[in-house]
Amino acid sequence: MARNLVGYLSAITFLAAAVFLVGCDRPGDLESFATKGPPSAEPASVNVPASPPEPVIPWALLAHDNLHDPRNPSLALMQEPAEALSVLSPAQEGNFVNWVAALRSGEISPRTNVYPETKIRVLDLDVLMVDTAAMPVVLFPHRPHTEWLDCSNCHDKIFVAKSGANPVNMFRILQGEFCGQCHGAVSFPLTQCQRCHSVPREQALQAVPK
Ligand code: HEC
Ligand code: HEC
Ligand code: HEC
Missing domain, CATH: 3.90.10.10 (Cytochrome C3)
Structure with missing residues (x-):
């Protein structure tokens, strides 16, 4: 009898652990949280005050931009576009930066030449x-x-x-x-x-x- 009870208990513990693992450890979960945010909240019937809309960040993460290899360990060394570009003068489309305004306002000051003998010719015409x-x-x-x-x-x-x-x-x-x-x-x-x-x-x- 006692042996049976121990058997049942360990079977239940095993099952509970298995359910826990299956529930939490799906490999996609963290990733989809990172890209899509938390799953949407309760249905509106529960009188929860409406939260303000999430800010839309238009720049894809490097690992999800379909350009960089997400398995490349060096990816972590690179600056994310959202971090680099969100501080510059905004545009509605393209890469969401108004580069003319960014240059004009001094937000960026790109190097004009590699070789000192290169002549810079700015023409105001x-x-x-x-x-x-x-x-x-x-x-x-x-x-x-x-x-x-x-x-x-x-x-x-x-x-x-x-x-x-x-x-x-x-x-x-x-x-x-x-x-x-x-x-x-x-x-x-x-x-x-x-x-x-x-x-x-x-x-x-x-x-x-x-
Ligand atoms: C990068 C600059 C640029 C952008 C952006 C641009 N255009 Fe043009 N467009 C031109 C130039 C240059 C011409 C030719 C002018 C000339 O030859 O005197 C032209 C000509 C035209 C013409 C004259 C007829 C023809 O087929 O050439 C129309 C109509 C026109 N554009 C509509 C548009 C519309 C609508 C948009 C936005 C959806 C647009 N353009 C965006 C530069 C641009
Ligand atoms: C060799 C590349 C190149 C060609 C060809 C070119 N552009 Fe541009 N243009 C640029 C770059 C680079 C900028 C500044 C950065 C940006 O806005 O993306 C720019 C900026 C501009 C601006 C400034 C916009 C502002 O906000 O002040 C205008 C207007 C413009 N282009 C119109 C034209 C028209 C019209 C033509 C064709 C007749 C043309 N461009 C051809 C590369 C080019
Ligand atoms: C992004 C392209 C671009 C660059 C860079 C550029 N130009 Fe031009 N340039 C044009 C266009 C477009 C026209 C007008 C052509 C038309 O009307 O068909 C033009 C016209 C001209 C004209 C004729 C003006 C007139 O009234 O007849 C001259 C001169 C000229 N460019 C000189 C230069 C010089 C010098 C530089 C460098 C300092 C330069 N351009 C750089 C695109 C460019």
Whole structure:
């Protein structure tokens, strides 16, 4: 009898431990907590005050960005994009940083050259591109471009250095030509129409009488 009781008790203990392990130790649990947050709370009937919405953090964790190998132990040495980028001037899309504003405000001061003999040429010249149908005219500003790029990045492979001399249109830009070589790839995305189409037509025609 006593032996039986010990047998039952140890069987129950074993079962309880097994249930505990099965319940808590599923390998996905911690991971999904880290990426999705805690499971949603009780149904609303229990009079719990509504909590404010969780802040949306748009940057994926390095281990979940489908670019880095999550098994690589060196990943822990890298700074998470959310930590690095969330302190910079925000943008709505792309990588969620307005890099022009970040540079202008001094939030970042990137090194301009590796070799001392490299000449930095910042050109403060705006070019109006007026072939925009019903959209506001495009103002192409050299200054923010030449703060990041050299003349040779654009001239003359992408653009001939002459106002109106390039067969640019929106279709070709969307195909990745002209402005689309960079915008939508490494600089702000093409969905931000108004950052390029920034000058009302009447105002543009006053600036450059035909
Ligand atoms: C990176 C800068 C840039 C962005 C962003 C951009 N455009 Fe353009 N767009 C241009 C340039 C440059 C032209 C050609 C102007 C010229 O040749 O005089 C153009 C031309 C156009 C034209 C004239 C017709 C045509 O097919 O070329 C339309 C319409 C137009 N864009 C609409 C849009 C809309 C809508 C958006 C946003 C969804 C947009 N653009 C975003 C630069 C841009
Ligand atoms: C990001 C690309 C880009 C870079 C970098 C760039 N340009 Fe340009 N440049 C353009 C575009 C676009 C135009 C206008 C072309 C058009 O209207 O078809 C232009 C036009 C010009 C023009 C003609 C202006 C006019 O009124 O006819 C000159 C001159 C010029 N660029 C010189 C330079 C110099 C010098 C540098 C370097 C300091 C430089 N550009 C860097 C894209 C660039
Ligand atoms: C060689 C790459 C390259 C090309 C080609 C290029 N851009 Fe840019 N552009 C940049 C970079 C880099 C920046 C600054 C960083 C950013 O905003 O992503 C920039 C910034 C700008 C800005 C400044 C926006 C602001 O908030 O002040 C405008 C406007 C712009 N580009 C329009 C154009 C137009 C229009 C064309 C085509 C006629 C064009 N760009 C072609 C790389 C390029």
